[in-house]
Amino acid sequence: MKFAFRLTFCLLVFSISVSKAQVFNSFYNEIAENVSAANLSNDLTTLVNFGVKEPGTNAIENAKDWIINRYQTLGYTDIETQPFTVYGQVTSNIIVTKTGSVYPNTFLILDGHYDTLNGPGANDNGSGTVLLLELARLLKNVDTEYSIKFIHFSGEEEGLIGSEYYVNNTVIPENLDIKLVLNIDEVGGVAGMNNNTIVCERDESAPNSNNAASAQATQEMANCFGLYSSLQTTISNAYGSDYVPFENNGEIITGLYEANESPYPHTPDDVIENMDLNYVFEVTKGALGSALHFALGREPLGVFENDFTKNIVIFPNPSKGQFTVSFSALPAEKIELTVFDVLGKMVYNNPLNNSTNYISISGLKRGIYFGIFQSENYRVVKKIVLE
Template sequence: MKSFSRLAILFSLFICFNTTAQVFNPYYNGLVDNVSASNILADLITFEDFGVKEPGTSEIDDAKNWIIGRYQSLGYTTIETQDFTVFGQNTSNIIVTKTGSLYPNTFLIIDGHYDTVNGPGANDNGSGTVLILELARLLKDIDTEYSIKFIHFSGEEEGLIGSEYYVNNTVIPENLDIKLVLNIDEVGGVAGQNNNTIICERDESPPNYNNAASALATQEMANCFGLYSNLQTQISYAYSSDYMPFENNGEVITGLYEANESPYTHGPNDIIDNMDPDYVFEVTKGTLSSALHFAVGREPLGISENHLDVSLVLYPNPTRGTLNVHLNSPIVAPLEMTIFDVLGKAVYKTTLRIENSATDVSFLENGVYIAAFQDGNRAIRKQFILNQ
């Protein structure tokens, strides 16, 4: 019974976060290659030029209107503002939704705050703001299985007021189905330093029942950075940013934060000259690949690829040690089958040459696996459970 419980927990976590094996994906890499350093720098300049963006000021209103205008220019139509007050000053959260094709009512939330204190906040949190805008640009017309909400919070510097308001007035009353919250806060690095590491933050706070899922998601994000960016990763704990109201509500969270912590935040010297835009560029690449992984970006499929998906059957599932593969159509070319474990490591590979074949997988440990099949230009992945 204990073994089954552990397997059930592993299966539920895998369903949430690893619907495809975490191996290098050429399609994802092609999208990551489109991240634009010039876009990031231009947006940072614009953000800095608005000045000190505190709730109730014309500067934060100008920044809000600019962010909304950017989404409108990209073709987004589901753009909401959520008005609230911070110590009597009016301000707004900005929520933009991209609808998923398979799970439209389950959301990956990518968030960061756009308010600043005592300075223009080029790093804290212009870096997170422009990163999210670049993600939104590149993901606009990409088919993702899960919906994505890009959220720009206000009131973070005054005590996470905007994110707390969103959780209490949207997440809880609407019973929002959240797959994961990915928080971006201060990822600009420090000018003149070797900014080669990004901190990936996991939940280590009560309630503890969501911590394991957060640790898994954070490790998967670190894996994405290793696959698609030039940055090293460091795992640390989440604290004092806009993911915390979600965490307190029991949601699964992760986050990103610079390894070289800027000494200039919350002051007039938090400007582009004191940060590293090239670092933001690399962080954006890793974050985009993570978003594609968590939201499950889908490459446009040809007829032959769809046909393979329909014709191939994998059974029994769960299996006790023998995995059967049945094709409803003749094999026209050898079918390569590779099995990946939960961390994306290839643990077995074989070639199938007949329409009905049985593969012994009893040598593997109990758990959740992905079987990847490739036949010429056709490729699919199917998930299975081993429970001996």
């Protein structure tokens, strides 16, 4: 639950304009279409039935054990509990890691708190908790280039204590390389209302060095919701939830929050009947598309696709920004090369009409880029390194 008033004057209503950098990805959509409303409802019912999940209670310990068991059932093995104290009561963060295939030491963090205050917390933040579990289910066997950490924080309701502890005791001492933090807090909607909009939150606070990257990531997440869910989006400022300790540490953050703000959190009336489960379903689809976008989900290649991939040669790579793309056999299909930076921003786009093509992107900064070779039937991603 947010523990400060929303700065309504910072709200900006945003009509989605999907840039060329984010075209509809049928593979991502196929995964998003497998979000299960039944899973979300069943998990939420189980979580709510544990009762008021405050640090030091049997309820939160039972919820912790159940969350861990759910990940184990899904096949995850890299599961860590991180104990800490909240006003003398011991509680734990839960950290589950899925290793990326290209950048195993760089992490997309998907997080939400599972503790509650004065009530069972169906919306605040049972909605975020079950969303993370459904994302973990659907991402388990997807090849992602970046690693993903699913983190369930405790102590949020007492002042972001669990996330602060994680940043101070894991992120900083381990110099954790974080691509992006996506925080999910209270995305259940309000029963009986038209819940058709999700708030996408960006960093507008000091330190200012991470604000531009946060705004870019938040824009991309809003685009993903337009591609993979039925929801409209509103851009607003990030505040008062578990991304704040990361934000203060200079990390790039974004977040999701319901547009129709429920009056029930922190009360016994924060129950499923006062939520909109279809809204949670649509938020989960958009969040899943966003996670695939940020973690760079990769579709398995068929035999012919693998041949198509081997046919493409980039040299030199690394380069100073001038390199050659050649085809051992020029395909009959038209091929287009689009280059993106690590945040998904398009920096180059041109057709490749010859067996040997000379490319210049020397005006770009040093770093890692991704070249997408797109034909009518196939899409291949190759890493391009500028030094």
